[in-house]
Amino acid sequence: MSFAPSTAAADRAESFVSYSAAAAPIAFERPAARVTATRGEIGIELELRHSGRRALTLRYETQGDASLPALFVAGGISAHKHLAPSREFGEQGWWECQVGNGRSLDPTRYHLVSFDWLGADGSLDIALDPADQADAIAALLDALGIDRLQAFVGYSYGAMVGLQFASRHPARVGEVISISGTHRAHPYAAAWRALQRRAVALGALQCDESQGLALARELAVLSYRTPEEFAERFGAAQVVDGRVRVAAEDYLDHCGNKYVARTSPTAFLRLSESIDLQQVDPSSIRAPVTVVAVTEDRLIPLSESYDLIERLRGETRLRVLRSIYGHDACLKEQAQIDTILREALADCTSVAA
Template identity: 30%
Template sequence: MASLYFTRGASNLLRLLKTSSDGCICKKLSTDAKNSSPAFSARHSALRNKGLIVQFRGLSSSSAGSVGEDGTTHERGQIPQVDRSSSADSRQYHTPSCAPLPQLDVPVDEQFGKPSPFKGMDTEFPCVSRNRSVGPDPEYAKIVSGYKVFNSKEAFYLKYNNAVLPEITVAYETWGELNEEKDNAVLIYTGLSASSHAKSHEENPAPGWWEKFVGPGCAVDTSKFFVICANHVGGCYGSSGPSSINPLTNQAYATTFPVVSVEDMVRAQFLLLDHLGIYKLHGAVGSSLGGMCSLMAAALHPDRVARLVSISGCAQSHPSSIAMRYIQRKTIMCDPNWNSGHYYDGVFPKMGMKLAREIGTMTYRSGPEWDHRFGRKRIEDTDHISLCPTFLIENYLEHQGESFSNKYDPNSLLYISKAMDLFDISEGCPSLTEGMSRITCPVLVMGVQTDIIFPIWQQREIFTALDEAGNEAVTFYELNSPYGHDTFLLDLNGVGAGVKGFLETDMVEKGWLTKHKHRLPK
């Protein structure tokens, strides 16, 4: 059996190596005297006789059982007992849960005459192996009802790369009644991964992603407003996106789908408004990506937006958020099953999608909330520690990744997150102030002090740019919520009350209070 020899002291080790047959400790050395130099064999025997060398077996990542030197077979997962006899020559550690490995000689503790102990870790990692399954079919592919569809058979030209789609589809849902003047419409722009299902209704009774914020008497009051919510172009819940069928090939677009921008998303939804016969919105309301869209809507169509709400958004994406979304995209694109985006007839890239969601979840909430909810609490009270999750926060992230991984198309996450990175309201303008000057309607800007992915200074930047551009009807709310970026989904008192008041207030004063009493310090 091949062995690797260690002696006490560097000088002894060097002398031992100099007398070996090949002079390299990195190569297997034979214990058979016939295959070793006489000098090496003599020195090794002398060291062993003095009790300065013993042998043990380490762990292997192999899942097969192992056979010890005594002929005993150890099944996978079985940890054999250590022979603790007094003879130094018999102190050998059998291989637990693994196939035989080359023996490794270790020094004896000279003071007590015992071998240095070794008890390794089982190399079974269920937290990794249980993630290898692709799981059930993606859920987003099953959502084919509960929403309306607007189809435009005209070519849709996109902002980048001179790209064009032969046709475009926008999935949408509505609540409330459109009045005769058609001036009570409120368009809700969604975040990155949300569908058009903001609120439950008869065709789809499942709770919506903004269930408590939309409805009679709610923040967006359906007894007063005709409320519209659409799935973004590039998404996977009914609107044109990578998972849609290209009518020219009768195959999924996959990554042949053109790069989309926030501007493209807004233009597509204004085509929907044209289809519905709505010229001017009472309000454009959006959070996160939707907050970008509401700003872009008022900039592109100042005569068609009466007021806008931007919650936890930004005027332009900054390096920190770009970097985080880049890492999310990379986890998907490095999944072998992603197959350059052509996985619709193959294996779903679940692992990449799961990791991307886990990374994203870290930015959606805040450190103070993690401390309050999880602290350093462990999953179970045990002394057994492995490389798999130990703390509740790890378990929570894994759950979030697992539950989301089948609900959204990985390609859609790539495309829409890229659109967020590319967003800059001042693109094509000499400055951010000039870009914001196109927005002339009253504006409500809301931000959260604990937001990580869209930090509060980005909402302050929106307010300041609008103010410097001469917009006197800007209101800014800075919320002290522990929920981070997800505050717009959870805070009815802060977000809900602010949105309701802004949408329903008569704007005669045109932001006078904001201008004279609540200006941010320079």
């Protein structure tokens, strides 16, 4: 929207030079050439599923020229509108390993749209359904003048919202790529999240929510990762000053503290709850869906992805990865996810063309 196609072409040239000058693996870690990006916010009114009509503010970011095919990109409840660094916004993004020049989600080939989840700023202390997020995205696309997405690329909660979007706004999306997400919350994963919320509630009793939120995050991290990874990374417990300290505690401390510094307890509670409200009837989805499942995912058993595939009525594709990173594979298995995204998006483009 804010820059001409020639800018993107210049970026491609710059990128080429940069790749030649540096060792290839380092260049791949973070492309030196960056497209421009835009940020903005819009006010909307939305009928929320459990909480009535509300005035809401949506904060979005786009990368890549608006004339390119549009992709909506959404991650977990801790993800946000900033996918990767751009000229204007140089800070680290949550999905840098896939977003950038030469990567699967390439802003010189696609117009990438993303936003901050409803509730992410902690200002909404109400029940938020994943369907509400999907409707908010539809309103955002209206405001941006985007009739139809080439694809909705979602990971974790973002995949849940992508399925909701395809179900509720079928005319507006050509394809869904659903990575580590499902049509319904699993009762065991829901219980795990409910206990994380109890940790926040326990912390709140002493008017210091940060310790409760840190513990909640540490519990969440365990659910995102796997015993296989921990067995590789961590050794035996030690007795320190008469108490036992297990080997992963430094890492968990780090995860908890980092999270507390950037997350409001209310945002965590309401978005965590929102995952547990996920309910989509897969048979209501007509767009092609690529379901990416990870064998080691401790939140989404493989059987859930099979169930989703079986109940979808449109064109479907299943990709099963093995990864010691479990639910976090999407953020860690750069090469495998890259291949899957390219393949799914290429098919989608050829269908569209």
